[in-house]
Amino acid sequence: MKSKVNEQPTNWIIEQIKLKSLRKKIQILDFASGNGRNSIHLATKNRIITAIDKDSQKLNNYKNFNYINTICFDLETNKKWPLKDEYYDIVIVVNYLYRPKIRELLKLLKNGGYLFYETFSVGNERYGSPKNPNYLLKNRELTNLFSKENEILSYFNGKVIEEKISIKQRCIIKKTS
Numbered sequence: 001m002k003s004k005v006n007e008q009p010t011n012w013i014i015e016q017i018k019l020k021s022l023r024k025k026i027q028i029l030d031f032a033s034g035n036g037r038n039s040i041h042l043a044t045k046n047r048i049i050t051a052i053d054k055d056s057q058k059l060n061n062y063k064n065f066n067y068i069n070t071i072c073f074d075l076e077t078n079k080k081w082p083l084k085d086e087y088y089d090i091v092i093v094v095n096y097l098y099r100p101k102i103r104e105l106l107k108l109l110k111n112g113g114y115l116f117y118e119t120f121s122v123g124n125e126r127y128g129s130p131k132n133p134n135y136l137l138k139n140r141e142l143t144n145l146f147s148k149e150n151e152i153l154s155y156f157n158g159k160v161i162e163e164k165i166s167i168k169q170r171c172i173i174k175k176t177s
């Protein structure tokens with residue numbers, strides 16, 4: 001199926017996943033997947049995508065794509081997420097932050113699986129939205145949160161120049177427990 005989504009995927013994540021997934025069939029979760037720019041780009045017969053977001057209109061644009069299962073769900077309530085524990089080889093989170101449940105992301109991964117996280121961090125408020133501290137990671141926040149029981153494979157916090165300038169944090173976490 002052809003994509004109607006014009007947004008560019010997150011190059012950093014796409015390239016890293018290509019390196020990590022060779023011939024084996026893997027399960028990828030795109031958490032707060034939005035318009036599906038990453039899900040659509042990643043979906044192949046060897047990469048089965050679950051895309052979850054609360055916005056059904058956005059999900060409708062790619063719900064019929066091959067190798068993508070969409071789930072419409074509010075991830076910020078007390079209801080258990082409709083996602084399988086210890087099931088995904090890779091979880092990606094891009095431009096989304098909800099601190100109260102952030103640690104639960106690791107439960108969704110198989111042992112040895114990877115969490116790829118990229119979102120805005122403190123300092124971004126100088127360049128544009130988001131400016132609200134609830135949506136801005138602090139320096140080393142992801143490594144501090146996850147390094148105890150897991151392996152941090154890559155960490156970056158700083159200026160990213162894409163269509164516009166932003167301050168972002170990128171982290172790859174390997175689940176080791």
Ligand SMILES: C[S@@+](CC[C@H](N)C(=O)[O-])C[C@H]1O[C@@H](n2cnc3c(N)ncnc32)[C@H](O)[C@@H]1O
Pocket residue numbers: 031032033034035036037038052053054055058073074075076093094095096
């Ligand atoms: C800035 S967009 C990023 C979308 C996608 N990850 C990307 O990078 O293109 C943030 C997404 O989070 C979703 N979102 C916000 N709050 C949510 C919630 N409580 N439950 C589920 N999704 C939520 C929004 O619907 C939106 O699609």
